[in-house]
Amino acid sequence: MARLSDIIENFIKDMIEETDGEVEIQRNELASYFNCVPSQINYVIATRFNSERGYFVESKRGGGGHITISRMSTDKPYDYFMHIILSMGDEISQHSADIYIENFIDLNIISESDKKLLKAAVNDNSLKSIPVFLRDRVRADILKNMLMKIII
Amino acid sequence: MARLSDIIENFIKDMIEETDGEVEIQRNELASYFNCVPSQINYVIATRFNSERGYFVESKRGGGGHITISRMSTDKPYDYFMHIILSMGDEISQHSADIYIENFIDLNIISESDKKLLKAAVNDNSLKSIPVFLRDRVRADILKNMLMKIII
DNA sequence: TATAATAAAGTCAGAGAAAGTCAAAGGTGA
DNA sequence: TCACCTTTGACTTTCTCTGACTTTATTATA
Numbered sequence: 001m002a003r004l005s006d007i008i009e010n011f012i013k014d015m016i017e018e019t020d021g022e023v024e025i026q027r028n029e030l031a032s033y034f035n036c037v038p039s040q041i042n043y044v045i046a047t048r049f050n051s052e053r054g055y056f057v058e059s060k061r062g063g064g065g066h067i068t069i070s071r072m073s074t075d076k077p078y079d080y081f082m083h084i085i086l087s088m089g090d091e092i093s094q095h096s097a098d099i100y101i102e103n104f105i106d107l108n109i110i111s112e113s114d115k116k117l118l119k120a121a122v123n124d125n126s127l128k129s130i131p132v133f134l135r136d137r138v139r140a141d142i143l144k145n146m147l148m149k150i151i152i
Numbered sequence: 153m154a155r156l157s158d159i160i161e162n163f164i165k166d167m168i169e170e171t172d173g174e175v176e177i178q179r180n181e182l183a184s185y186f187n188c189v190p191s192q193i194n195y196v197i198a199t200r201f202n203s204e205r206g207y208f209v210e211s212k213r214g215g216g217g218h219i220t221i222s223r224m225s226t227d228k229p230y231d232y233f234m235h236i237i238l239s240m241g242d243e244i245s246q247h248s249a250d251i252y253i254e255n256f257i258d259l260n261i262i263s264e265s266d267k268k269l270l271k272a273a274v275n276d277n278s279l280k281s282i283p284v285f286l287r288d289r290v291r292a293d294i295l296k297n298m299l300m301k302i303i304i
Numbered sequence: 305t306a307t308a309a310t311a312a313a314g315t316c317a318g319a320g321a322a323a324g325t326c327a328a329a330g331g332t333g334a
Numbered sequence: 335t336c337a338c339c340t341t342t343g344a345c346t347t348t349c350t351c352t353g354a355c356t357t358t359a360t361t362a363t364a
Contacts, residue, residue, distance in 0.1 A: 003331095005340065027323055037342055042324065047339090051277065062349025064155035065322035117266060120301040121273040126294040130282055142278040142294070149272035150265075157350065179313060189352055194314065199349085214359025217312035 008034055008041065009048045012069060022070040045069065051148060072151060082151075085144050091136035097122045097143055110150060118146055160186055160193065161200045164221065165258075174222040197221065203239070204248065205255045206232075223259070232261065233303045237296050243288035249274045249295055262302060270298055 008030070015023045031038040049055040049069050059067040084100075092100070101118050104110040110118070120126065122139045130138055160182070167175045183190040201207040201221050211219040224232060236252065244252075253270045256262040262270070272278065274291045282290055 003340065028321090038323075039325080039343075040341065043340070059323060060349075061321085061323040061347070063321045063351075064158070065349075067323075111265070113263070114265065114269060116301045117269045117273070117298050120298040121269070121294055123297070126297040127290065129286060129289045129293060134281060137281045138279065138290070141281060142273050145275070145278040146269050146272040149268045155350065180311090190313075191315080191353075192351060195350070211313060212359075213311085213313040213357070215311050215361070217359070219313075 004034065004036060004040065005044050005047070008036075008044045012044070012049070016069065016071050022068065024066050024068045026065075027067055041067075051145075072148070085147050088140060088144060090140055092122075092140040092143060093136055094122065094124050094139065097139055100143070104147075114150060118143065121146060156186065156188060156192070157196050157199070160188075160196045164196070164201070168221065168223055173225065174220065176218050176220045178217075179219055193219075204251055206236070206259055230303050232259075233299055237299055240292060240296060242292055244274075244292040244295060245288055246274065246276050246291065249291055252295070266302060270295065273298060 011034075012023065012025070015025075025041075027038050027041045031041050034040075045057055045067065049057055054072040055069055056072070057067065057069050059065070088100070098119065101110075101115055105112070105115050122143050124135070127135050127138060163186075164175065164177070167177075177193075179190050179193045183193050186192075197209055197219065201209055206224045207221055208224065209219065209221050211217070224235070240252075250271065253262075253267055257264070257267050274295050276287070279287050279290060
């Protein structure tokens, strides 16, 4: 029994397919097309088009507002990256972040310029305001988030 | 879905482009060209051409009045970056960070790949483990740290 | 030379448009 | 039955557009 959310999910996926990876929708328009409340569109997006599933979403409110959903590319580097990212664990020290980053350079997966920014983002200077007990967790979040964006 | 404000924004940006960084407009004339009230021009200027976005604006009222919009010079990227970084303050919202980053793209001083990484590093998803009251401070630290690395 | 008329631009609050949030209620499958 | 999805809708936030009113500068006139 396909639920409405599944139907909307597939509808959006078809649109993304047709438009080559990125689609712009109007929340209210889509909701009225499916005869549901607008917030159901948010539910579908939150549960089906989040970054764990390889999508990212931007939106704008007000007149002319819209929601843009993009799919990350699904070629091999993507799978490889995802594997590494998923294996990373929830906390990473500055030292081991540096090792990961150097490794990516060795493997030719990221550019020197990416490396500079990755290191700048996750070094202790950037994170100096965060209580120490939280720092390695935030570092892991940032590093993973950035790596995910590299493969988009 | 481009709103009138977006259209006016692009119109002004094209003019700035053609005139190499500075343009002088008549508010009423522009408003009647676009069939809108004059104060909409103020709205566009306030939201699209503020200093956060790398512009500054001067004007004069009365007969022969006008509005002059200038884009900050990017001849010396180092100076420009330093200026922006120094003007940033100790706390930055995600929205405001995005505006800074988009502006760097508009002015061609960072690459698309830099943009992706900057945005990924400072979005709320990366910083979700940080208590909200600290988040904007950490975001500012990370953004500044990364920008500094770009100019080195 | 004062003063009045005119010609700009500035301000601000309100209406309207669109998306976001969140908790409560309703289903469903193991 | 019970935990976990889905669905709903009231309320919130953000962005855009408008118009009445204000301020400032220039020009014409007494």
